[in-house]
Amino acid sequence: MNNLYADFTEKILNLPLWVKEIVYFMLKQNLKSTLPCSNIDIDEENLYQYLCPEITYAGKKEYERLKIEEPDSTEFKFLDALMNKLSIVEITLNNAWTLEETSQVYYHCIEEQFVARPENPVISAKAAYFANRIRIGEYLKRIGLIDVDQLETAMRIQKESELANEKKGFASILVDLDLVTRNDTDNILLIKQESKRRFILNFNTSAQSQSQTEIQLAKDEKTIERLTYENNVLKAKLRELLNLGKK
Numbered sequence: 001m002n003n004l005y006a007d008f009t010e011k012i013l014n015l016p017l018w019v020k021e022i023v024y025f026m027l028k029q030n031l032k033s034t035l036p037c038s039n040i041d042i043d044e045e046n047l048y049q050y051l052c053p054e055i056t057y058a059g060k061k062e063y064e065r066l067k068i069e070e071p072d073s074t075e076f077k078f079l080d081a082l083m084n085k086l087s088i089v090e091i092t093l094n095n096a097w098t099l100e101e102t103s104q105v106y107y108h109c110i111e112e113q114f115v116a117r118p119e120n121p122v123i124s125a126k127a128a129y130f131a132n133r134i135r136i137g138e139y140l141k142r143i144g145l146i147d148v149d150q151l152e153t154a155m156r157i158q159k160e161s162e163l164a165n166e167k168k169g170f171a172s173i174l175v176d177l178d179l180v181t182r183n184d185t186d187n188i189l190l191i192k193q194e195s196k197r198r199f200i201l202n203f204n205t206s207a208q209s210q211s212q213t214e215i216q217l218a219k220d221e222k223t224i225e226r227l228t229y230e231n232n233v234l235k236a237k238l239r240e241l242l243n244l245g246k247k
Helices: 004-013 017-034 057-069 074-083 088-094 099-111 121-130 136-142 148-163 170-176 182-194 207-246
Strands: none
Touching: 004 017, 004 088, 057 074, 074 088, 074 099, 088 099, 099 121, 121 136, 121 182, 136 148, 136 170, 136 182, 148 170, 170 182
């Protein structure tokens, strides 16, 4: 398996020190201007993308089954990456997935007990949040910034505001209640938004080639959408025929 992420980082790490110093400075400045919260100190222990999920015995058995029966499935590709001890960021970039897509298959594998559940509550909460299994309020509760009562209070206020036709983000309600700060919410909300974007890491090809890859991925997604729609139509017709047969 080609590890695009490892190849890419190796090129950066092998740069002369005087070049790395400039790259570091530029990245730091870029993060400061991009992230809403200016505090960019990154705690490796809580960095979800850096996690190497641990495949279980059940996961290895499923891997062997999929290797024979469904070698092109997303689940097999994910488990195959775990067999090679790859991290979330490596899995995402190697497969040209979004972080959201990786998180969804990862969380599915957690539920099926194919991979071990992360012990770190921050990592576990991020996995669920990026996989769209929980919302921002539950995420903040799981990492210990708010408790159950505070979450329920904010949910009640949001419901009341919706009834009054007032649209307000849940994070903003928590900030207004002085339960959290903007620094607690803004960065994770932005990263969540960015997790839906697809990034093609291919530094050996031209920009035109990369653009063509992105166009092909978009076509593949449209094909999947069309096939899903057609499948749903056929299911509806089949149910209709079965109901007619019962009459």
